[in-house]
Amino acid sequence: MSRESRKLARKRENDYARNWKGPYRSYDLIKEATIAIGVMVGLAVVLTILFSSPDDKPSTVQQWARSTPADFVTTAVTELDGSSGTGGYGPPYNHNADGQHIAFLYPQKWLGVSHPIDTAADYVINPLREINGEPVTQAAVSAYLAAPAKLQTAWTDAYTKALANATPTAGGSALTVKPGNYGPVPIMMNSLLQYAQGGGLDGALVNSTQFYQTDYTKPLLFMADGGVLSDRAQTQHLLGEQWGMMNETGSFPGQTWLWLYTFWYQIKPFSTSDNADILVMAVMGVLSLAFILIPLIPGIRDIPRRIPLYKLIWRDYYRGLADPPKAGA
Amino acid sequence: MSAVKDPNLNDKNWTVKVRNRAVGALPPDKLLPDGVPAYVSSWIYVFGVLTLAALVVIIGSGTILALKGPGWWHFTGIGHFFNSIHLWSVELFFFVMVVHLWGKYWMAAWRGGRAGTWITGAVTFLVAVPCALTGYVSQQNFDAQWISTQAKDAMNSIGIGSFFNLTNFGQMYSWHIYLLPMAVVGLVGAHVLLVRKHGVVPPFELPSARAADAAGDGGDVVHNEAPLPEAGASATTTEGAPS
Numbered sequence: 001m002s003r004e005s006r007k008l009a010r011k012r013e014n015d016y017a018r019n020w021k022g023p024y025r026s027y028d029l030i031k032e033a034t035i036a037i038g039v040m041v042g043l044a045v046v047l048t049i050l051f052s053s054p055d056d057k058p059s060t061v062q063q064w065a066r067s068t069p070a071d072f073v074t075t076a077v078t079e080l081d082g083s084s085g086t087g088g089y090g091p092p093y094n095h096n097a098d099g100q101h102i103a104f105l106y107p108q109k110w111l112g113v114s115h116p117i118d119t120a121a122d123y124v125i126n127p128l129r130e131i132n133g134e135p136v137t138q139a140a141v142s143a144y145l146a147a148p149a150k151l152q153t154a155w156t157d158a159y160t161k162a163l164a165n166a167t168p169t170a171g172g173s174a175l176t177v178k179p180g181n182y183g184p185v186p187i188m189m190n191s192l193l194q195y196a197q198g199g200g201l202d203g204a205l206v207n208s209t210q211f212y213q214t215d216y217t218k219p220l221l222f223m224a225d226g227g228v229l230s231d232r233a234q235t236q237h238l239l240g241e242q243w244g245m246m247n248e249t250g251s252f253p254g255q256t257w258l259w260l261y262t263f264w265y266q267i268k269p270f271s272t273s274d275n276a277d278i279l280v281m282a283v284m285g286v287l288s289l290a291f292i293l294i295p296l297i298p299g300i301r302d303i304p305r306r307i308p309l310y311k312l313i314w315r316d317y318y319r320g321l322a323d324p325p326k327a328g329a
Numbered sequence: 330m331s332a333v334k335d336p337n338l339n340d341k342n343w344t345v346k347v348r349n350r351a352v353g354a355l356p357p358d359k360l361l362p363d364g365v366p367a368y369v370s371s372w373i374y375v376f377g378v379l380t381l382a383a384l385v386v387i388i389g390s391g392t393i394l395a396l397k398g399p400g401w402w403h404f405t406g407i408g409h410f411f412n413s414i415h416l417w418s419v420e421l422f423f424f425v426m427v428v429h430l431w432g433k434y435w436m437a438a439w440r441g442g443r444a445g446t447w448i449t450g451a452v453t454f455l456v457a458v459p460c461a462l463t464g465y466v467s468q469q470n471f472d473a474q475w476i477s478t479q480a481k482d483a484m485n486s487i488g489i490g491s492f493f494n495l496t497n498f499g500q501m502y503s504w505h506i507y508l509l510p511m512a513v514v515g516l517v518g519a520h521v522l523l524v525r526k527h528g529v530v531p532p533f534e535l536p537s538a539r540a541a542d543a544a545g546d547g548g549d550v551v552h553n554e555a556p557l558p559e560a561g562a563s564a565t566t567t568e569g570a571p572s
Binding site: 012013014015016017018019020022023024025026027028029030032033036037039040041043044045047048051052053054055056057058059089091092099100107108110111112114115214215216217220221223224229232233238240248249252253255256257258275277278280281288291292293294295296301304305307308309310313314315316317318320321 | 361362363364365366367368369370371373375378379381382383385386390402403409410412413414416417418420421423427432434435436437439440441442443444447448451452454455458461462465468469470471472473474475476477478479482483485486487488489490491494496497498499500502528529530531532533534535
């Protein structure tokens with residue numbers, strides 16, 4: 001078929017579909033809408049009675065510090081030396097990386113730092129400075145801050161290695177490591193651990209300078225740098241490689257409409273790329289645009305005509321064409 | 330029905346212009362019809378109105394949750410009940426909307442100048458996705474913690490994390506109960522008005538009719554004047570929403 005004849009065929013198809021001049025049947029829009037609302041209310045109530053909804057209590061920094069003190073302290077040390085996930089994240093939290101990109105497109109970098117987080121100051125130094133009545137802790141913080149950066153790194157590196165074999169003291173309020181050159185870091189970390197176990201760090205990390213607050217970015221990123229959330233998520237089959245983005249706790253359907261978005265994370269090159277998120281968002285952006293513009297995309301818009309499921313949908317209509325009712329019948 | 334023009338009013342009156350245009354495009358009997366084309370005869374037509382009905386339940390249950398505040402449902406049985414209604418109506422909404430979309434795709438419902446109807450429907454689906462996501466991260470439970478810390482990277486990677494920060498409860502709650510629902514309701518309203526204005530897409534012309542027409546014995550192009558049962562006589566088996 002030539003281009004011109006395809007164009008004519010499409011024009012004919014559109015003209016044919018533009019206005020209906022055939023018979024109508026009686027219909028009560030308001031009644032149908034009312035019945036539909038009743039059906040949906042009924043279905044939602046039945047599903048609610050049968051399945052309820054999930055509500056697993058949130059994790060807290062206090063629970064984390066009490067249940068897995070070694071993981072808490074190991075994470076806190078990475079915040080102190082800037083090697084944590086948040087520490088090296090880049091925008092919108094800090095300038096320590098450029099963030100993800102596609103070719104020459106760096107939107108993460110271009111939009112800049114909107115939620116500044118200095119992991120050492122925000123997660124360790126500042127909370128420790130808020131602890132009153134502990135001169136040893138304050139002296140340790142001062143000593144750490146006064147040390148050259150190279151020495152600070154040497155202390156935190158050595159302490160991080162030692163934490164692999166750390167043992168909690170009775171009650172778990174401190175960690176014991178083999179003797180080594182860790183500077184003031186063990187004192188700082190054990191103080192931070194006790195502060196967190198007492199619940200003080202949960203409040204200290206809330207990102208606000210005023211009485212009212214609603215931003216939990218800092219405590220959430222801190223917990224996400226450790227294992228407190230991911231350990232729970234793994235037991236609930238919520239990790240990324242477990243299609244976690246679309247699932248929720250328990251056996252609930254979750255956000256099944258995100259299946260295609262989550263699918264890309266399961267396959268290469270996305271599953272192994274450092275730029276997976278922006279790549280997946282780009283793919284989904286293109287697919288979403290195509291979805292919106294289906295009426296304008298040759299080929300895709302023609303499939304319904306070529307695979308005639310419409311004959312099933314309008315089977316009564318076509319039956320009427322083949323066998324028109326006789327006059328007076 | 331055409332718009333009534335009052336000769337005493339100035340043609341430059343903006344209100345009159347808007348009213349005449351609105352009534353001309355959607356006269357009352359077109360806006361609230363009491364009849365549908367006879368070919369509207371399949372269960373697939375029900376899914377459009379079911380999507381609207383689910384949206385009504387979502388907004389109703391969400392309004393109750395909003396009135397009582399974001400923490401209420403965690404510590405009261407009645408609150409948990411309405412949260413469950415809200416959750417399941419969202420699940421139902423997406424299910425019936427996806428069926429509706431697939432149905433409209435296989436009808437090629439954009440034919441005959443109805444591309445705008447398809448586009449508003451497709452955009453509604455895409456806007457409903459972040460509307461639901463912001464609900465999930467506003468739950469103040471472990472799901473909210475996990476989903477927000479996992480999904481933030483995608484938002485940050487395209488640079489929108491500054492105003493769409495999934496770990497900021499206050500911001501997400503605003504998006505969830507006001508900004509995105511307004512967008513969804515606005516889009517659905519536009520979609521429904523377009524359906525009412527352009528009507529439900531007629532069936533495809535059968536290839537045999539096209540061939541007959543090409544051979545010169547098919548008359549003009551308006552084959553959809555083919556005889557069908559009159560209103561109420563019913564070759565139709567199922568009432569369906571013209572959406």
